[in-house]
Amino acid sequence: MPPTLFISAGEASGEHYGALLVSALRQRLAAAGQSAAFFGMGGQRMAAAGLEVVVRSEDMAVMGITEVIRHLPRIYREFGRLKQAVRDRRPDVAVLIDFPDIHFRLARELHRLGIPVIFFVSPQLWAWKKHRIKLVQKYIDRMLVIFPFEQQFYRDNGVQAEFVGHPLAEMPPPTTPRARFAADNGLDPARTWIGLLPGSRAKEIGDHLPVMLDAARKLPQQGLEFLLPLAPTLNADQRAMVLHLVNQLGGALPIHLVNDAPAALFHARASIVASGTATVEAALIGNPFVVVYRVSHLTYAIAKRVVTVPHVAMVNLIAEKRVVPELIQDQFTAANIVEQIEPLLPDGPPRQSMMEELARIRGLLNTLPAGATGEGAIGRVAAITLEILGLAQPGPDSPRDAAQAVQH
Numbered sequence: 001m002p003p004t005l006f007i008s009a010g011e012a013s014g015e016h017y018g019a020l021l022v023s024a025l026r027q028r029l030a031a032a033g034q035s036a037a038f039f040g041m042g043g044q045r046m047a048a049a050g051l052e053v054v055v056r057s058e059d060m061a062v063m064g065i066t067e068v069i070r071h072l073p074r075i076y077r078e079f080g081r082l083k084q085a086v087r088d089r090r091p092d093v094a095v096l097i098d099f100p101d102i103h104f105r106l107a108r109e110l111h112r113l114g115i116p117v118i119f120f121v122s123p124q125l126w127a128w129k130k131h132r133i134k135l136v137q138k139y140i141d142r143m144l145v146i147f148p149f150e151q152q153f154y155r156d157n158g159v160q161a162e163f164v165g166h167p168l169a170e171m172p173p174p175t176t177p178r179a180r181f182a183a184d185n186g187l188d189p190a191r192t193w194i195g196l197l198p199g200s201r202a203k204e205i206g207d208h209l210p211v212m213l214d215a216a217r218k219l220p221q222q223g224l225e226f227l228l229p230l231a232p233t234l235n236a237d238q239r240a241m242v243l244h245l246v247n248q249l250g251g252a253l254p255i256h257l258v259n260d261a262p263a264a265l266f267h268a269r270a271s272i273v274a275s276g277t278a279t280v281e282a283a284l285i286g287n288p289f290v291v292v293y294r295v296s297h298l299t300y301a302i303a304k305r306v307v308t309v310p311h312v313a314m315v316n317l318i319a320e321k322r323v324v325p326e327l328i329q330d331q332f333t334a335a336n337i338v339e340q341i342e343p344l345l346p347d348g349p350p351r352q353s354m355m356e357e358l359a360r361i362r363g364l365l366n367t368l369p370a371g372a373t374g375e376g377a378i379g380r381v382a383a384i385t386l387e388i389l390g391l392a393q394p395g396p397d398s399p400r401d402a403a404q405a406v407q408h
Contacts, residue, residue, distance in 0.1 A: 013277035165367030195271030
């Protein structure tokens with residue numbers, strides 16, 4: 001009987017990785033003359049890749065303490081559906097992608113049922129909530145991490161962990177020419193484009209986009225256009241909300257809503273990016289940017305007491321220094337954004353220095369040397385999943401050991 005795999009992702013970035021993983025698993029199984037059934041939590045991309053969606057990612061993607069409280073009834077209802085599906089179908093293996101608040105609870109149920117659990121994309125336990133390492137030790141069979149320093153953290157805590165590389169670091173740059181991207185999105189290719197990436201959740205967009213638009217109005221307008229990528233996990237109502245904010249607060253600004261965030265980052269001169277996966281994506285593409293973020297006062301007050309790392313942006317944590325500006329909470333103002341992004345627009349030392357640092361970070365996150373072929377991050381996760389299923393062994397092209405890669 002073909003195996004059944006449970007794969008779950010709750011946010012735009014994890015949903016992207018989930019779609020790639022389902023595709024990779026199906027291809028490997030097909031090459032061996034085998035098949036499998038896939039079900040779990042995901043969005044449109046995972047469904048298109050072959051996942052039977054039990055719960056939609058967009059119905060669960062809520063962030064922050066006060067934000068979660070407001071949506072608790074819906075979250076509990078959808079979480080109950082997810083647990084019941086696991087009990088009914090008893091998958092042979094489960095892959096949980098990021099989204100720790102939901103997935104740690106789900107891992108407990110999977111463990112109780114005797115289902116092997118792979119956790120791909122580590123929660124930031126090394127930054128805060130370190131007590132949760134006990135949950136990983138008890139309920140997670142394999143922790144697959146995408147940042148090199150995470151591997152040693154988990155191994156020091158007795159967790160079987162492996163740095164598989166960052167999926168985005170292995171992807172080629174967008175191939176859409178600037179002229180084609182301009183034509184598809186009503187842009188002027190002769191103008192300077194600035195990216196506005198307020199986040200992938202409705203709450204993040206509501207908190208960040210108005211300030212971004214205020215900053216856009218304060219920048220010198222001659223020759224500028226603004227690119228606002230829409231996360232694929234946004235539903236119709238959320239997309240309408242974005243359009244309403246742009247129409248209400250954007251004034252006469254030339255703001256273009258686009259669906260291809262990597263292409264927008266690739267072609268933009270610089271960007272304003274909400275803290276999250278998009279900052280890593282911008283870094284790997286080599287787009288100079290400013291990091292911003294704001295949450296409720298209660299969420300921030302609690303986080304400030306427990307977060308133990310010196311930077312908010314993952315890019316700065318990887319570099320172990322302030323490579324990109326961070327405008328967090330009260331520092332997140334339109335005036336501060338303008339002050340930080342203007343030096344990145346013309347050619348010169350500030351722009352060149354940041355681009356060199358971003359290139360160095362890309363090298364740290366890519367397990368495949370330039371021109372090499374191998375499994376890559378998603379391929380490695382697929383191989384480990386099949387290994388646990390007893391269907392295949394890991395391929396010969398495993399990533400370099402993270403500690404050696406960083407030390408040497």
